[in-house]
Amino acid sequence: MTKKIAVLAGDGIGTEIMAEALKVLDFLNADMSLGLTFEDGLIGGAAYDVHKTPFPQQTIDLVKKADAVLLGAVGGKKWESLEIALRPEKGLLGLRSELELFSNLRPALLYPQLAEASTLKPEVISGLDLMIVRELTGGIYFGQPRGVKTLENGERQGFNTLVYTESEIRRIGHSAFKIAQKRNKRLCSVDKANVLECTELWREVMEEVAKEYPDVELSHLYVDNASMQLVRAPKQFDVMVTTNMFGDILSDTAAMLTGSLGMLPSASLDVNGKGMYEPIHGSAPDIAGQGIANPLATILSVALMLRYTFNNEVAAVRIEKAVNDALDGNIRTADIYSEGMTKVSTSEMGDAVIAALK
Ligand code: NAD
Numbered sequence: 001m002t003k004k005i006a007v008l009a010g011d012g013i014g015t016e017i018m019a020e021a022l023k024v025l026d027f028l029n030a031d032m033s034l035g036l037t038f039e040d041g042l043i044g045g046a047a048y049d050v051h052k053t054p055f056p057q058q059t060i061d062l063v064k065k066a067d068a069v070l071l072g073a074v075g076g077k078k079w080e081s082l083e084i085a086l087r088p089e090k091g092l093l094g095l096r097s098e099l100e101l102f103s104n105l106r107p108a109l110l111y112p113q114l115a116e117a118s119t120l121k122p123e124v125i126s127g128l129d130l131m132i133v134r135e136l137t138g139g140i141y142f143g144q145p146r147g148v149k150t151l152e153n154g155e156r157q158g159f160n161t162l163v164y165t166e167s168e169i170r171r172i173g174h175s176a177f178k179i180a181q182k183r184n185k186r187l188c189s190v191d192k193a194n195v196l197e198c199t200e201l202w203r204e205v206m207e208e209v210a211k212e213y214p215d216v217e218l219s220h221l222y223v224d225n226a227s228m229q230l231v232r233a234p235k236q237f238d239v240m241v242t243t244n245m246f247g248d249i250l251s252d253t254a255a256m257l258t259g260s261l262g263m264l265p266s267a268s269l270d271v272n273g274k275g276m277y278e279p280i281h282g283s284a285p286d287i288a289g290q291g292i293a294n295p296l297a298t299i300l301s302v303a304l305m306l307r308y309t310f311n312n313e314v315a316a317v318r319i320e321k322a323v324n325d326a327l328d329g330n331i332r333t334a335d336i337y338s339e340g341m342t343k344v345s346t347s348e349m350g351d352a353v354i355a356a357l358k
Contacts, residue, residue, distance in 0.1 A: 002035045003310065006066035006268055007044040008059065011079075011088060012283025013293035013346075014072025014277075020295035020350030021070065021302050024319065027354050032315055039066070043095070044088030044283075046072025063276075068309040069095070071278035072298065078283045084093045087284075096136065101268035101276055102168075103175040104134040104247065108234075108254035108264065113327040114336055117259035120231065125257060130237040131183065132254055133176040134247025136268060138168045139321065141244050162198045164243070169202050171208035171271060176241035180216045181335055182307070183238055188219045190226040190242035190250065199243065206241070223250070230254060262294030262335045265301035267308055275309045277301040287334075294333040296323055300354055305319030318357060325356035 005025075009018035022038070029036045041059040048054050054069050054074070063069050074088035085088065095101075111127045115122040143161035173189075180187040189206040191199035202278065210218040223228065223246045229236065230253050242250060255264050261281040267277040279297030287293055291358055300323060307316035332341040333349050345350065 002037050003064065003067040004037050004039060006059075006062045006069045007038050007040050008063075008069060009046070009072040009284065010043050010074040011038070011045040012073060012096050012285050012288040014044075014074065014283055014292060015048075016288070016293050017279065017295040017298040018070070018072040020222045020353075021298040023350050024299050024322075024353055024357070025302050027357055028306075028315055028318065032210070032312075032314070032318075034310070034315065043071065043091045045076050045079040048079060048082070048086060048088065054086060054088050055094035055098075059091075060094075062098060063095060063297065067274060068305050069099070069124045069187065069191070069276040070298075070301065070305065071095075071276055073279065073281065073283040076288070085172040095276060096268060099274065099276065099292060100137065100270050102135060102137040102271070103172055103269040104250040104251075105179065105267040105269065105308070106247075106264075106280065107266075107304070108132070108251075108258055108269045109300075110258040111263070111327050113324075114258070114260055114263065116338055117336060118257060119233075119259060120257060125234065126248045128234050128257060130234060130245060130254060131179060131239045132251040133172065133239060133241040133257075134251055135164075135168070135242070136173040136247075137242050137244075137337060138164055142247075156286060162196060162243075164198055164202060164247075166201065166205055169205040170209055173206050174212075174239060175269060177209060177213040177216050179200070179308075180239040181213065182313070185216045186238035187251040188217050188221055188237055188240045189228070190221050190223050190240055190246055192223050192246075193220070194222060200245065217245035226250060227253060230257070237332060246323060260294075260336050262297055262333065263300070264297050265304050267301070267304045269308060273309055273311075275305065277309075291347065293346050294335050295346050295350050296333075296353075299323060299350070319353070322356035323351045326352040329356075 041062040117124040140162040143163040303316040303319035
């Protein structure tokens with residue numbers, strides 16, 4: 001049975017890194033008879049230029065009928081003065097809500113060859129491999145009531161609401177436990193149950209969900225301690241699951257532990273495992289068009305897609321191992337370059353991954 005992938009390259013370096021990810025995917029598709037088909041669509045500034053909206057109806061139709069979405073990056077100076085609703089980044093938000101992508105997976109994996117890029121000591125960080133699962137469509141970013149009002153004494157008051165229903169917590173819980181089952185079977189749930197009733201419920205529901213996954217070891221941490229542990233001893237974690245806002249903050253910390261933005265993939269999944277896969281970095285307008293961007297985060301996003309949407313662990317591991325082998329060959333794009341290495345272009349890095357796959 002064929003499976004369709006919607007390919008949305010987007011803006012800036014998006015087109016350059018996507019070309020390399022597709023080269024890798026084309027190779028594996030033929031080599032392993034994966035039965036994947038591809039269809040291009042426009043998103044972000046590229047879509048605005050043609051359709052005057054960053055998320056046109058054609059793209060909505062395409063992503064809805066696709067089995068997975070592979071995205072490059074959106075944004076750039078050219079569109080910065082547009083009203084907010086028309087800016088490229090709104091295309092991404094539209095995509096997330098249209099597909100109900102509630103589970104955001106942000107792995108932080110440090111290849112030992114790049115340990116020098118981290119600001120932490122190599123022994124603390126080398127071999128880091130953790131996954132943060134962030135609830136993406138609920139919590140304080142969406143809770144009502146919200147706003148700024150003027151009190152009777154004339155002072156202004158700002159307010160937001162942290163709200164989660166049991167079913168929302170259960171849904172992200174199941175997603176995180178399933179991911180832990182595919183990894184080292186340890187899940188740490190992060191909350192602030194000592195202060196926030198909403199996350200007291202979060203903890204209770206996580207405990208209930210845990211009963212269905214006896215092979216996964218569940219632990220809990222308060223978010224303040226979790227953030228401290230992430231920089232003190234990050235290798236203690238396998239999978240972490242947390243709310244929208246805590247996940248927003250912790251996943252950026254985890255990403256920066258590795259020190260190399262161009263290496264980190266991400267996934268956003270719906271309840272059936274359909275997903276959108278993209279690098280965590282943006283469209284890098286400062287280097288766009290120069291052929292020097294690092295394509296590995298996008299190539300590694302392809303590996304996540306094969307693992308989490310297409311349940312093909314063998315193909316996913318092949319890509320991850322090929323990236324490792326390419327780095328072992330001492331080639332580096334400019335962002336991860338260090339003395340003694342060979343500096344390569346975006347397409348040369350893609351070629352090296354394919355050579356390693358062969
Ligand atoms: P950015 O991630 O695009 O760039 C930050 C820095 O990292 C830049 O110096 C850039 O050259 C470098 N960089 C990023 N990816 C790289 C890669 N693959 N290889 C080599 N170097 C890389 O963040 P920014 O500069 O804050 O934002 C630029 C644009 O991207 C903005 O319009 C922003 O809104 C958008 N953005 C989009 C996404 C997304 O599409 N998911 C995410 C973040 C930012």
